[in-house]
Amino acid sequence: MRTLKYVIIWPLAVLTALAQPPEERTRQALDMVLAGKYGVFYAQFSPEMKKAITLAAYAAQAGRLLADLGTPLSQDPPHTRYIGGSATVAITLHFAQANLNFVVSWNPAGQIQGTWFRPPEAKSPPPYETPAYSQPDSFTAHDITVGDDEWKLPGTLTIPRGKGPWPGVVLVHGSGPVDRDETVGGVRVFRDLAEGLSTRGVAVLRFDKRTKVYPQQCAADPNFTMTRETVEDAVRAAAVLLHQDEIDPRRIYVLGHSQGGYMMPRIMHADPGLAGVVVMAGSVRPLEELILEQFEYIFSLKGELTAAQRAQLDAIRQNPWKVLPGVTEKYKADLKDYHPAALAAESNLPMLLLQGERDYQVRMKDFDLWKAGLAHRTNVTMRSYPALNHLFVTGEGKSTPEAYDKTGHVSPEVIDDIARWITGR
Secondary structure, three states: OHHHHHHHHHHHHHHHHHHOOHHHHHHHHHHHHHOOOHHHHHOOEOHHHHHHOOHHHHHHHHHHHHHHHOOOOEEOOOEEEEEOOEEEEEEEEEOOOOEEEEEEEEOOOOOEEEEEEEOOOOOOOOOOOOOOOOOHHHEEEEEEEEOOOOOOEEEEEEEEOOOOOEEEEEEEOOOOOOOOOOEEOOEEHHHHHHHHHHHOOOEEEEEOOHHHHOHHHHHHOOOOOHHHHHHHHHHHHHHHHHOOOOEEEEEEEEEEEOHHHHOHHHHHHHOOOOOEEEEEOOOOOOHHHHHHHHHHHHHHOOOOOOHHHHHHHHHHHHOHHHHOOOOOHHHHHHHOOOOHHHHHHOOOOOEEEEEEOOOOOOOHHHHHHHHHHOOOOOOEEEEEEOOEOOOOOEOOOOOOHHHHHOOEOOOHHHHHHHHHHHHOO
């Protein structure tokens, strides 16, 4: 009887679910998750999803995230995209500290084939306008893959035309699920670097970040840390360059921007055979200190602080990690007692450190700490640029988050400085 009952009811349940629009199914799924009914939600996962993440792992990840965020203040109507027979529905939730999309992808059988809380998608950037310092006829570009395991990442390799072998550089991203171009608003930092440097005789490998390609798997990975997120893939990408016929294996470099620069000392120790490294806007101070500093700066742009802003700053002072909901204790522990300048001082790899003086995310204070920590090194070159912001784009006055939305390009001065430093070695 049990078998017969199961066979009769299961198709009926599926038919009932399929009779509901995906938007309604997603609303119901959201209610389950917000109520902590993870088992009921998980029962709708496809077999492939259940292999990718266990109920315990999902409950731990979602529970920790929602504990940090609290109850949503409001939510927007569902937004649906159809691809083939699948439907992906996003509901934007407005929390006190952040806005997040609750995303569920439904397969044609009415099962959940993907889900997580994600930042709202940024507006599509405008079409790429080739900067004057890029000469597309002077280099070739082709797809390439970093790694061959479950974490393999798609990327692009640009190689100068002509007779090699060429020096090569790997580009390592800043924070967040960033694409291979490191698209931030209207700026494609890494595409500018790749095309500008390849025009000047340097091969460049850039790739989509692990958290962009595998967001669900990263969230479920019990060993996920900033080191795993950044250092591992940087080293794997450098190994890819090592085996390209057009690349000089003795002249392989790694360039890290923002978080990539912060992690650069660990990359240097993980791959001591590199020819050198470039740090662009790499912080030195603890992440918690930078979080508070950035909020203080952004709030100050609009004049006198409101009561709500003062309360938010007080809450951040007590626990800066609240701004990054869902961060695990293991992720925090990975950064505890990490001192980038001191670790870099233990290496003898040549370094080029660049900093925009209008950068509010990573300040000149960090640049000065690099300078002090590496003062004894004779193969370290440092340069700051008065007019550049965190993305190394030229501007005037105080830097603002809104400025990132404007179409812009990495300063040609930066491109030239990096190219000269690499090709002159």
